[in-house]
Amino acid sequence: MDRIPTLGGLQPFGAGEEAGWLFGGVCDRVEPGAAVRMAVHLSGSGAEPVEILGRIAAARPYVYLDIVHDQPWRGRIKLRFGAADGGTRVRLIAELDQPGLEWLMRRRGFPTARNASPHPRLGLLTSKSGPCSPFATSIDNAAMLALEEINAEGGIHGRRVELIVGDDATDPETGIMEARRLVQAGCRTILIATTSATYTAVAESLGDAPVLLVQPVMNEGGSGGRLRLQLGGRPGDQLATATKPLTQMEGVRRSFLAGNDYCWPRTTHGLARQLLPRYGARIVGEEFASMRTRDFAQLVESIQKSGADIVPRPI
Structure with a gap:
C-alpha cells in the first residue's frame, strides 16, 4: 500500500490498522481513479456522519493527494504535504460549489432560498446522502445530461431550464421538506428518484398542489394520477x-x-x-x-x- 506522509511520520491511507486518518477514508489502492469513501461528522447534523463518496484524482507520494467527490455535494479535497520540524506539515483545502454550500447550510439547520428566475425550473429529488446515496451520482449525471440536451435545442418556449436538486437523505420526512422547498423555488415538475417510501410520502403531502411528480426509477406502481406519473419498471x-x-x-x-x-x-x-x-x-x-x-x-x-x-x- 502506498504511504502518505502525515504528522508524526508515515502512515498508510485507506488500508491497514492505521487507515482512515482522513475522515475515516477507505479505499482499495492509492492511485488516480480509485474509489474513496469518507465519513464526516457535521456539527448540528445529528449523530449520523455524512458519507462522502469520491475518487482519487491525483496522487504523488510525499507531495500531494487530490480527491474529487460527487456526493453529497460536488467538490474536491486537496492535501498538500511539506517538511516541518519533527515531522510533516499537512495542508487541507476543501472546495465546494454553490449547491454544495446550500446543502451544508440546510443540514446545519440554516434556511436557504433561491432568488426568483425568469427561467422555468425543474426539480430533482434524490438521495444524495443516507443508505441510497451510491445511486445518486448516476441520477444527477443523467438529469444534467438530459437538461443540457433540452437547453441545446432551445429549452422550453425559448427559455433555458434550470435544475434544482433536493436531498431526501433516504428519509421520507426529509423528502417532504425538500419537495416543499423545490416547490417554493418555482419547480412545477419534480422528478423523484428516491425510495418509493419517499415518493409516496411526498405525493400525499403535496396533495392537490399543481405540481407534476414523476417517479422515473423502478417502483411498485399504484400511486398514479393526473399529476402523478410512475414510469419505472415493476x-x-x-x-x-x-x-x-x-x-x-x-x-x-x-x-x-x-x-x-x-x-x-x-x-x-x-x-x-x-x-x-x-x-x-x-x-x-x-x-x-x-x-x-x-x-x-x-x-x-x-x-x-x-x-x-x-x-x-x-x-
Whole structure:
C-alpha cells in the first residue's frame, strides 16, 4: 500500500490498522481513479456522519493527494504535504460549489432560498446522502445530461431550464421538506428518484398542489394520477423475465429471499412467493434487514445454512 506522509511520520491511507486518518477514508489502492469513501461528522447534523463518496484524482507520494467527490455535494479535497520540524506539515483545502454550500447550510439547520428566475425550473429529488446515496451520482449525471440536451435545442418556449436538486437523505420526512422547498423555488415538475417510501410520502403531502411528480426509477406502481406519473419498471416484470432462465439452469431450484425492510422488497417477495413455485423453484428462507444495516454477517450466515442455490434480488 502506498504511504502518505502525515504528522508524526508515515502512515498508510485507506488500508491497514492505521487507515482512515482522513475522515475515516477507505479505499482499495492509492492511485488516480480509485474509489474513496469518507465519513464526516457535521456539527448540528445529528449523530449520523455524512458519507462522502469520491475518487482519487491525483496522487504523488510525499507531495500531494487530490480527491474529487460527487456526493453529497460536488467538490474536491486537496492535501498538500511539506517538511516541518519533527515531522510533516499537512495542508487541507476543501472546495465546494454553490449547491454544495446550500446543502451544508440546510443540514446545519440554516434556511436557504433561491432568488426568483425568469427561467422555468425543474426539480430533482434524490438521495444524495443516507443508505441510497451510491445511486445518486448516476441520477444527477443523467438529469444534467438530459437538461443540457433540452437547453441545446432551445429549452422550453425559448427559455433555458434550470435544475434544482433536493436531498431526501433516504428519509421520507426529509423528502417532504425538500419537495416543499423545490416547490417554493418555482419547480412545477419534480422528478423523484428516491425510495418509493419517499415518493409516496411526498405525493400525499403535496396533495392537490399543481405540481407534476414523476417517479422515473423502478417502483411498485399504484400511486398514479393526473399529476402523478410512475414510469419505472415493476418488480413483477423483472422477476418474470429472470425466473424462467434461472430455474432452467442445472441445480438452481432453492431460493432465499433477502432484502431491506421497506416496501420494494416486501412487494417483490410477495410476488416471488407466487411466481417461483410455478417454475419449480422452492423458497428455503426469507429475511429482511433494516435500511441502515451495515453488518450483514447474520444474513449471509442464514443464506449459507439454508442451502439456497440463488438469491433473487430485483433492483
